[in-house]
Amino acid sequence: MSLPLELIDPILHHLPPRYLLTTALVSHTWSHLSLACFYRSVYIHTKHQKQRFLEALESLPFAYRQCIRAIYVNTLSMPDTAFNKDNYRNDLIVIAAQCPQLDTFILARTAEPFLPDTIPTVWLQGVPASIEVLCRSMLYLPYIPSIRRIGTYLEDAALECYSCNFSHLTSLVLSEPQLQELLDTPSPQQVLFPALETLDLGSVHFSSFFKASSLALLKHHCPVLQHLTLNDFQLFDVNTPTPLPIHTSVVKLALRNVRIENTAWLSIFASMYPALQSLSLEVRFGNHALITHGMDEEEESARQHQNRSHAAQGVLDWIVGCGSLTTLDLIHFGLVTTYSEIMDGLADMASLGSWHCQLNRFALHDCSDDQELPCKHVLECQSLMQRLDTLHLTLPSTHYQTPFMPQKDLIRCNRFPSPMFPPCDLSADALINITTLYLHRNDGHARVSWTQLLQMCPSLTSLSLRYILLQHGSCQRHFPSAHPDSSLVNLTLDNCKVSRADLFFSFLQYQLPRLSSLAMTGVYLDNLDSDPMLDLNVALQNLWIVAVSINQIMCTSLRLHERQRSGNVTRYTSRRRPSMGSVESLNEEHSFSIACINADHVLFNAFQHM
Numbered sequence: 001m002s003l004p005l006e007l008i009d010p011i012l013h014h015l016p017p018r019y020l021l022t023t024a025l026v027s028h029t030w031s032h033l034s035l036a037c038f039y040r041s042v043y044i045h046t047k048h049q050k051q052r053f054l055e056a057l058e059s060l061p062f063a064y065r066q067c068i069r070a071i072y073v074n075t076l077s078m079p080d081t082a083f084n085k086d087n088y089r090n091d092l093i094v095i096a097a098q099c100p101q102l103d104t105f106i107l108a109r110t111a112e113p114f115l116p117d118t119i120p121t122v123w124l125q126g127v128p129a130s131i132e133v134l135c136r137s138m139l140y141l142p143y144i145p146s147i148r149r150i151g152t153y154l155e156d157a158a159l160e161c162y163s164c165n166f167s168h169l170t171s172l173v174l175s176e177p178q179l180q181e182l183l184d185t186p187s188p189q190q191v192l193f194p195a196l197e198t199l200d201l202g203s204v205h206f207s208s209f210f211k212a213s214s215l216a217l218l219k220h221h222c223p224v225l226q227h228l229t230l231n232d233f234q235l236f237d238v239n240t241p242t243p244l245p246i247h248t249s250v251v252k253l254a255l256r257n258v259r260i261e262n263t264a265w266l267s268i269f270a271s272m273y274p275a276l277q278s279l280s281l282e283v284r285f286g287n288h289a290l291i292t293h294g295m296d297e298e299e300e301s302a303r304q305h306q307n308r309s310h311a312a313q314g315v316l317d318w319i320v321g322c323g324s325l326t327t328l329d330l331i332h333f334g335l336v337t338t339y340s341e342i343m344d345g346l347a348d349m350a351s352l353g354s355w356h357c358q359l360n361r362f363a364l365h366d367c368s369d370d371q372e373l374p375c376k377h378v379l380e381c382q383s384l385m386q387r388l389d390t391l392h393l394t395l396p397s398t399h400y401q402t403p404f405m406p407q408k409d410l411i412r413c414n415r416f417p418s419p420m421f422p423p424c425d426l427s428a429d430a431l432i433n434i435t436t437l438y439l440h441r442n443d444g445h446a447r448v449s450w451t452q453l454l455q456m457c458p459s460l461t462s463l464s465l466r467y468i469l470l471q472h473g474s475c476q477r478h479f480p481s482a483h484p485d486s487s488l489v490n491l492t493l494d495n496c497k498v499s500r501a502d503l504f505f506s507f508l509q510y511q512l513p514r515l516s517s518l519a520m521t522g523v524y525l526d527n528l529d530s531d532p533m534l535d536l537n538v539a540l541q542n543l544w545i546v547a548v549s550i551n552q553i554m555c556t557s558l559r560l561h562e563r564q565r566s567g568n569v570t571r572y573t574s575r576r577r578p579s580m581g582s583v584e585s586l587n588e589e590h591s592f593s594i595a596c597i598n599a600d601h602v603l604f605n606a607f608q609h610m
Helices: 005-012 017-023 028-039 047-059 085-098 119-125 156-168 176-184 212-221 264-272 297-321 336-352 450-456 501-510
Strands: 041-044 070-074 104-108 149-151 171-175 198-202 208-210 227-231 233-235 252-260 278-285 327-332 361-364 390-394 436-440 446-449 462-466 468-471 490-494 517-521 533-535 539-546 553-564 567-573 590-596 598-605
Touching: 005 028, 017 028, 017 598, 041 047, 047 085, 171 176, 176 198, 176 208, 176 212, 212 264, 252 264, 252 327, 264 297, 278 297, 297 336, 327 336, 436 446, 446 450, 462 468, 501 533, 539 553, 539 590, 553 598, 590 598
Parallel strands: 041 070, 070 104, 104 149, 149 171, 171 198, 198 227, 208 233, 227 252, 233 252, 252 278, 278 327, 327 361, 361 390, 390 436, 436 462, 446 468, 462 490, 490 517, 517 539, 533 590, 539 598, 553 590
Antiparallel strands: 553 567
16 A cells, blocks of 8 residues: 655654665655655754755755755854854855755754753754844845744845745844834734744844833734743833733743843733743843932842842742743842742742642752752742653852762762752652753852762653763762662763763663663763773664763764674764864874664764864
8 A cells, every 4th residue: 555645755754864764765756755854954063064064055956955944053062253244144145045945044052941852852853942042143144935934133134135024934033123123114004924933032232122012013013923032131111102912822931131120021021921831031120120229228228128029029920920831941030039039939839829830841040159059949849849840950069179079978968068969958759750850050060969860860861961070979878779770861961070980881881771862062081991882782863972081081083883783883983183273183082982773863073163
């Protein structure tokens, strides 16, 4: 029985690349459909990949060039110089000419802490709807009639060229002056963006004032808007000639680096967007929100405390009033005391039953350098944690001078000279339901016990660690037993240090039977043999090895072995390239050797910026 081509095409898009090579042998029709899947979405992580892609476009047959529908450029892994608008002009001209059916072009890095999977899975299999536009330069993207999603700031001339596409754009990035000019142009009845679902608004000078009346205009011109992000604005003016409308289609709101000069804005957001399912807040309360002029020192201190409490209560009322909220990302509120007051308020209201918490994804970012875990009160609130499956935490940094604590100091928790996560006094069932966990530290490093973490998170399937000192040893008083096999599927280490890498490799090899995605970027592996082999008896969908060092010596090549009936077969050996063109040879070097059943998506770089 033969299947209609209309059914074959979507089925092929769910197959891994290795199986597409097999289906391509069925027939000429299947060959075209299978190979077209390789080109539909292009993910560029490095300058080298960008150059190779542009070169390939010149010789790629038209039948496959027209299959390219989306180009995502991961700016997180490339230096800022790669995004100079003059350098990009020629590249964009080539892309526009060679990709006639392109509908998505995005220069961005993932800013959303609640990714559907780990970093490599996200960038190799799909970018989330919420991204952070990193390239603030205005680029000239030549006109492409099929474009639907634009994820970069455009020059005014380029934006004007795309005005005929406004009716079917679904994602767009605009600066505040561009938005105001567009809103002032049309007639009152005209709707500018009838299909727009995602809008990223940014202040070019990081200080523009955003008016409440602009939200009302967005309601009119973006009637089906779902995701709204405001970047680098000051919110002051709340006066509007008419009552603000309710925008029920908006389910996701992000305020990033926003300064609130008038706390009445909190009530405006709460009333305009009652159907929010996701809320991300990185805000500061300005002088107008905390007026203390004309008072003596004692009165001023009391008034400042009162106003901070008023601002914190406004945030609490907003969060508690969002009955459909399932994702909450609290990044920053200016002062640690304000952040702590909000955290304590949420935990108290959830415990007392005054907040019917529906969260299943929660991110806590703001963290002081104190040795005590600041969010411990929240983690031990059963009413708040019982529904959570995804947790993102910023940990306190370590003040220990030596990168790795000796194993003998891990026997008793009262010998810890700096915080260890998870702490021994944390409730045993605090993290029992967590399936996806992100732990990171912005400045310095935080220490995590691998053994303690997996014992406290028995349901964990996805783990991402960033700027973490990863230790194998545990407190023998509170975690005396060895951890069993883990259910981890996705593991990402970003700029981490692993003290007993020999034990870490052993754990990867023998106690992660479900592992399918492994990423190590900027990782220092200590206490390993000079030429180690990571022997995994699993099939990997994704493998990222970028800027990995073994015993302080950089790994300059990758050797990947796949198991076949005849034994291990070398599938891939990378070529060593000099560092940034400045080092022609290294006195010592390592190869990173890994064996597995197979690996579908592989990325290797000896250095982080290439």
